[in-house]
Amino acid sequence: MQTSTINKTAKVPKLEKAQTNGAPKKRLEILKTYKIYIGGKFPRTESGRYYIAENGDKEKLANVCLSSRKDFREAVVAARSAFGDWGSRAAFNRGQILYRIAEMLEGRKAQFIDELIKQDTTKEEAENEVLLSIDRLIYYAGWCDKFQQLYSSVNPVASSHFNFSTPEPTGVVSIIAPQASSLLGLVSVIAPVIAGGNTCIVLASFTKPLCAVTFAEVLNSSDVPGGVVNILTGKVAELASYFADHMDVNALVFCENDADTQKMMQEKASLNIKRVVLYNKINWLTENGQSPYFIMDTQEIKTTWHPIENIGGAKAGY
Secondary structure, rough: OOOOOOOOOOOOOOOOOOOOOOOOOOOOOOOOEEEOOOOOOOOOOOOOOEEEEEOOOOOOEEEEOOOOOHHHHHHHHHHHHHHHHHHHOOOHHHHHHHHHHHEEEEEEEOHHHHHHHHOOOOOHHHHHHHHHHHHHHHHHHHHOOOHHHHHHHOOOOOOOOOEEEEEOOEEEEEEEEOOOOOOOHHHHHHHHHHOOOOOOEEOOOOOOHHHHHHHHHHHOOOOOOOOOOEEEEHHHHHHHHHHHHOOOEEEEEEEOOOOOHHHHHHHHHHHOOEEEOOOOOOOOOOOOHHHHHHHHEEEEEOOOOOOOOOOOHOOOOO
């Protein structure tokens, strides 16, 4: 029987740094590719286009998908498919899921702070923005099963009926998020829309896209059904008209102070009478950046008539 021996004296070759004229060669950094988020999955844009996000110092941060019209159409299909389940869920369950999003965001604070700092935010501002984003999710989680009581009513009518008015989700909402905000503005426009039972397609900030795609990863691990929130990255000028004129979108939220784009969107939205909500004067860092009225901006009021019996022609009195 033969046995093998190991030469313990053999030297393992050491990895040496590549040298260029006596100086270590600088390593080429591999930039992360931030994908889009459609139907609970992370596809690349169908067009194959991308851009390189940079900060104010022209430092290259990441490869980011440049979404196309087809990406938006696919996101609308996913949102419509998810609406039946999400809109009919118990409001308390939606509140649980929004709270879960906040929990997951809390656990990844360091990553979001780091991404905000890379995108020209100071450390103090980044920490404040992440904490406000978490608190904002908790705020809307609490409103999920309460705003209906606040905005519903029993209406006096002259006939023998009970007449009730109550808010219901409008359906699929397209959102162009605040372009100057990477995380807080995004969270502030998504949370009230889904808290009310709607589904949405969101176009994130073009210049500060990192937190948006990372937030999609948080959503993906937070019990949010696929298709409830769909996040695209790309140019507002290229995609705004599609967000406004798609016939299977029920409401549009626009957060930029661009009069020409606002006019174009209102004109195109009139094709299927979709609601246009403008958030162009809101400071998301203040208390004005959160309100149950934001939930109502994408709700419809349903009125129900229920017949009742007049017993024996009874009148008031004894």
